[in-house]
Amino acid sequence: MNKKRRYTITFILLILGVLLALFLSLCIGSVKIPMADIIESVKGNPVKNDRILWDIRMPRALAAIILGGSLALSGYLLQTFFHNPIAGPFVLGISSGAKMVVALVMVFLMDHAIGMSSGGLIIAAFLGSLISLGFVLLMSRRVTNMAMLVVSGVMIGYICSAVTELIINFANDAQIVNLHNWSRGSFSGTSWTGVYVMAAVVLVAFIWTFLLSKPLSAYQLGESYASNLGVNVKALRGLIVFLSSILSACIVAFAGPVSFVGVAVPHLVKSLLGTSKPILMIPASFLGGSFFVLICDLIARTLFAPTELSVSTVTAVFGAPVVLFIMLRRSREDVR
């Protein structure tokens, strides 16, 4: 069947894309590491620069894969939840809410000279996500218009960012450098411990989401039809909120807010697949997000090396036009 071939080709392309981007991320940098060296090193043979490879580049690339995927998946869940193609963790202010709480907790703990574990960071970010999402949900009761919902999300994002700036003002100089880098969004300095924690959390959230493919496919039709098909809509909505928050919390906790991936990637992947079936979209969005963020991170750290751009700057350059494109196409469809 023609469709099945298209799905298979899309998945092969996505997997190859991620592998290629991973190799490039490992090779390219201030020190060039040839492909042959990487292969040797994976085999366990010692090579020149293997500390750079294993201590710096590998965890960073893996973080981009895990977090990029979870960001795209979180966006896909939110789009499904709101029946709105431009919903996403950044656009709806969820990332900013997470950022606010993480900053608050960081400053407070640093003042008391308490270090923070990555698990604690995730929990703080998760709470922040839930707070923002709660506001957006309240808004969505009153505004049904797609654009208005996004505008209110952006406003919530601004408020949270303003509060974050305020919090940073109370931090001492040493903390500011840290906080500032983090709040702009960057994968630099990811540790292996961080990779293990994020991998565990994201893996569980991913599998859980994947198991929800069937009810999600019914939910896509609209809530009345879903409940007629026997779906417990209330419980499902709660689960979507929980999963999308935890997924976007992960990225904020480890890399700071990264913009537009959640909207752009699911849209692009959907066009590639030619279907919106969750059972295909869930893994495809994840792979697409991994690829997209890996490439953006590579650009962010190599374009003006040794200066690093924030990942969010790069993702915005590629992601925002896609969002504009979706909005323009939607408005044309509305007129028709």
Added chain:
Amino acid sequence: MTYYFRTEALTVGYDGKALIEDINIGIEKGTILTLIGPNGAGKSTILKSIARQLSPIAGTAYIDKEDLMHMSPKEVSKTMALVLTKKLSAEMMTCRDVVATGRYPYTGHFGLLSDEDENKVTEAMELVNVLEIEGQDFNKISDGQRQRVMLARALCQEPDIIILDEPTSFLDIKYKLEFMSVLQKLKKMKGLTVIMSLHELDLARKLSDKILCVGDRAIDKFGSPDQVFTEGYISKLFNISDELIAFAKEKNIL
């Protein structure tokens, strides 16, 4: 005698406020029951309550002697299927994809369709004459085709009862007739019970077996079309003033 579908002191409404009280009706299997009445009277509210989209305020309904309000969601989905006025959102879905969603209660954990499911989908599409457009995008077909695809989707649930909320609203006369003829066919071939609301009184009168007149706050009348459509009754049900009746007579409308 016992009816196939009946309601017992059913009171429906929103947020605890009763809109229509004390509905007691019964119909036999394979009946087409049509709800008529002025806008806002509560036709949709009744349909939603029967379909379990809205909890009734009091009373209950029985299907084949089983209490509807105590059935599991899965049982309900295999017993009743819906066709609503509100458009189903289908992004990048072909007509066949949309119809296949009706198989939901019968598929496994991941919702994959078996060969048997595929056959049922084809059969349902054939029955309502939409098989030739199965590959087309659901958002790009005509309103008449869309309504029939929705009907095929409902049939895939293999329901005993189909509930339709103003299914002919956006259709022109040709599609209206086409849709109604399909409903009649389903009733005869499958013994399907149909409960729907209609705006078109002439269609309701000619195609229904039973009519339920939903008036202000209560059921006004329930019976066969001949019992319901009596001289002067419709103008009373819709609260049409004498002045308007005179106007209608002059222009020969009613």
